Amino acid sequence: MRRRASLVLLAFAVFFAALSPLIRWYAFPRLAKVPPSQYQTMVLEAKDATLLDYTTLKPRKVPKVSIVQTLKGNVEEAKKVKERTGRDVVVWDTLSHVADARGELVSSIPERYIFDAHSQEPVNVPGEHVDGDKVRRTGIEYKWPFLTEKRDYEYYDFQTRTSAPIHYKGTRTVKGLKTYYFEQTIPWTKVKVPKKLPLGVTPRTVEQFGLERWYSTKRMFWVEPTTGAPVDGQELHKEQMRWRDKPEKKPLTAFSGHVKMRPDFQDDAVDLVTSQRRLILLFTSYLPWGSLGLGTLLLALSLTLEWRSRVAPPGARGPALLRLRGPRSAAGDRPGPAGPDGPVSVTDRHR
Amino acid sequence: MRALIAAAIGLAAALAVVLTVTAIGAPPGETSPKPLRTTVPEHP
Numbered sequence: 001m002r003r004r005a006s007l008v009l010l011a012f013a014v015f016f017a018a019l020s021p022l023i024r025w026y027a028f029p030r031l032a033k034v035p036p037s038q039y040q041t042m043v044l045e046a047k048d049a050t051l052l053d054y055t056t057l058k059p060r061k062v063p064k065v066s067i068v069q070t071l072k073g074n075v076e077e078a079k080k081v082k083e084r085t086g087r088d089v090v091v092w093d094t095l096s097h098v099a100d101a102r103g104e105l106v107s108s109i110p111e112r113y114i115f116d117a118h119s120q121e122p123v124n125v126p127g128e129h130v131d132g133d134k135v136r137r138t139g140i141e142y143k144w145p146f147l148t149e150k151r152d153y154e155y156y157d158f159q160t161r162t163s164a165p166i167h168y169k170g171t172r173t174v175k176g177l178k179t180y181y182f183e184q185t186i187p188w189t190k191v192k193v194p195k196k197l198p199l200g201v202t203p204r205t206v207e208q209f210g211l212e213r214w215y216s217t218k219r220m221f222w223v224e225p226t227t228g229a230p231v232d233g234q235e236l237h238k239e240q241m242r243w244r245d246k247p248e249k250k251p252l253t254a255f256s257g258h259v260k261m262r263p264d265f266q267d268d269a270v271d272l273v274t275s276q277r278r279l280i281l282l283f284t285s286y287l288p289w290g291s292l293g294l295g296t297l298l299l300a301l302s303l304t305l306e307w308r309s310r311v312a313p314p315g316a317r318g319p320a321l322l323r324l325r326g327p328r329s330a331a332g333d334r335p336g337p338a339g340p341d342g343p344v345s346v347t348d349r350h351r
Numbered sequence: 352m353r354a355l356i357a358a359a360i361g362l363a364a365a366l367a368v369v370l371t372v373t374a375i376g377a378p379p380g381e382t383s384p385k386p387l388r389t390t391v392p393e394h395p
Contacts, residue, residue, distance in 0.1 A: 014361030
């Protein structure tokens, strides 16, 4: 009976011990993925910013500029890409809509970003675009991979349509969460004019004025490393309209401001990241370590039972001990009466 | 021998559980009917 119990315990010990690495190294990389149906809005604000007034072609100070970023997972497109490539992908249709303090349009840039749901690496397939222009992304955008490392990453800049390193600059705490701080500086670069501008201004109109758009930014992200999700983001963003072939003419400031996450949206992001973090830790830490501990405990129990069943011969513990003691009886350690084969123990007499 | 069989049963059960869970995976869900926002929302 004891031996059977130790075998059952051994089976459970192996089950839990094997579960530990299987969860961490097999299940986690396959189960941890960005859901393809995610819908998320983020609002960023730049207070006391400078904007170009397209009616007078003069920069003006405004109390606030809001940037509304929407990420919408396109499940149908993700399925089509999966059929074509065999990869688990997420297709995000995004819109970066910029509005002034009165809610009037400043610019609006749509994107389609297609990436691997597990690794967050871009997947280059037809349909990928920025403001309607076909692009081929390299590097991450919006989100870092799960279990973000303390190293530089390539980050895609949708204004320049190129990737550049975003540098790891250390660990910071944001609203009680440990984060990795990343920084990227994009030097002044000539970029495309957005197709949607106020007063019906188009890239062609801007070109006819003899202007071209230049942009520079310092991008900062505080990324929660377990989920790879930013819990804070800021930009020192500058845009200029420069006179084509007239370097002596003063450029017009099209936008200048310190863009920050709106506090209520940041709190919402922190809440979301905190809950998702627990889920990831369940697969990377709680379950693997818990099952390994349980497996070790069950193995110890199984070995103890096995050892005890080997030390004691079959039957109850009492008689066995008595038999080992040989000629001495249980009562008062006195020798029992002699039988035909020598002294008889108390146990033998009970048979 | 019996110990080996018990260990093999435990290992096979662990493999079966993990392979089944990963094969089932998570449902993809549906595309949100909400539009891409062109107004500044009051709250998240």
